[in-house]
Amino acid sequence: MKNKGILFIVSAPSGAGKTTLCQKISSMVPNLTHSVSYTTRPPRSGEVNDRDYTFIDEDEFRHMIEEDKFAEWAKVHGHLYGTSRKRLEEMMEAGIDVILDIDTQGAMQIKEKYSEGIYIFILPPSMKVLVERLEKRMCNSKDEITKRLKRAIDEIKDYKNYDYVIVNDIFEKAIREIEAIIISERARTYKIDPLWIEENFLR
Secondary structure: OOOOOOEEEEEOOOOOOHHHHHHHHHHHOOOEEEOOOEEOOOOOOOOOEOOOEEEOOHHHHHHHHHOOOEEEEEEEOOEEEEEEHHHHHHHHHOOOEEEEEOOHHHHHHHHHHOOOOEEEEEEOOOHHHHHHHHHHOOOOOHHHHHHHHHHHHHHHHHHHHOOEEEEOOOHHHHHHHHHHHHHHHHOOHHHOOHHHHHHHHHO
16 A cells, blocks of 8 residues: 655754664664755764755845745754755655654744644753753854754743654654654554555455
């Protein structure tokens, strides 16, 4: 049976590890794709265009906003981020489950349009660990870290808007928990075609 794909939305404060988790789980679980967002921020060391993000300039991003090409978009830490409506719809209509890692602003925009999505919030073990993780990113200055930590507090307050909360303390454990959520959501009653039940069991 071919059903429309499930949308999994993952949010977390900067440094909690949501992008790494999403990339890993999408490489492990069959029929699950990590949606690549658009951004105006410059690539970090090791990042690849159209794998980590689609990197574009602000003029092109603003043009896409005007043409209503984003399912959601937000300004985060001084840069613009957005999710392509076309990319999202094409994958889901093809029956592919999509995992999307976006900030809380974008997640709430998505929730208005895709209320049936599954919303997962990733927490670091503590604020101390979050600071340490941000400091390990060589591209983050002290001012940038301070800014991100201030925003992290606001984002963590939004955890109640999500269906699941996972603490990313041990990476492998967090991955198993996300995988368990995906497997259980795929087994939901509404995902079963009643005609398939009728034809195979009740006739």
